[in-house]
Amino acid sequence: MLIRAATSADAAEMSRVLRAIIAASGRERPGDIAFVLAQYIDNFTGIRCSVAVSDSNRLLGFQSLVRATPGNRYHVPDGWGIIGTHIGPDAHRQGVGKALFAASLAAATAAGIEAIDAYIGADNATGLAYYAAMGFTTYHKPPGIVQKVYRLG
Numbered sequence: 001m002l003i004r005a006a007t008s009a010d011a012a013e014m015s016r017v018l019r020a021i022i023a024a025s026g027r028e029r030p031g032d033i034a035f036v037l038a039q040y041i042d043n044f045t046g047i048r049c050s051v052a053v054s055d056s057n058r059l060l061g062f063q064s065l066v067r068a069t070p071g072n073r074y075h076v077p078d079g080w081g082i083i084g085t086h087i088g089p090d091a092h093r094q095g096v097g098k099a100l101f102a103a104s105l106a107a108a109t110a111a112g113i114e115a116i117d118a119y120i121g122a123d124n125a126t127g128l129a130y131y132a133a134m135g136f137t138t139y140h141k142p143p144g145i146v147q148k149v150y151r152l153g
């Protein structure tokens with residue numbers, strides 16, 4: 001498996017991964033190529049978006065890290081990072097998320113980020129377990145949501 005920075009050439013495969021997650025989870029959300037480009041590749045608040053690619057060059061998943069800006073919809077403090085992780089269901093529990101987080105953490109450190117927020121559905125047991133395993137702890141619980149934080153330094 002290779003971890004590298006996402007490029008616009010990955011957008012179609014990233015969209016495929018999002019659609020597979022939507023199909024498996026039943027949680028409806030945007031997943032088209034235009035959304036991927038705007039949200040993950042061309043996002044001006046982006047610090048790093050990493051993709052995980054298999055030995056046979058298949059995109060397994062990706063993780064984005066953006067900088068919280070004033071008025072962000074997650075109410076995350078200015079200057080923190082906001083993380084999002086999307087691994088295709090056929091690649092779960094193989095260490096892909098863990099490998100991606102190593103890259104995101106290095107990017108957060110290089111960017112001088114003091115803390116990283118993860119905004120997770122309260123019913124998403126897998127997401128909650130994953131971020132807990134990566135060292136995130138719960139700091140805020142709006143209705144139906146759990147916000148976890150990873151503090152650097």
Ligand SMILES: CC(C)(COP(=O)(O)OP(=O)(O)OC[C@H]1O[C@@H](n2cnc3c(N)ncnc32)[C@H](O)[C@@H]1OP(=O)(O)O)[C@@H](O)C(=O)NCCC(=O)NCCS
Nearest residue numbers: 085086087092093094095096097098120126127129130133
């Ligand atoms: C949550 C998600 C990112 C985890 O990615 P992953 O590549 O499967 O995770 P890893 O294999 O790197 O697992 C790392 C650790 O997380 C924990 N973990 C991951 N999946 C888990 C599960 N289903 N149950 C319990 N613990 C789990 C474990 O501690 C695991 O370590 P271990 O396998 O050595 O026990 C992935 O399931 C996913 O993308 N799901 C759909 C989208 C989503 O829910 N995103 C996150 C919340 S917004």
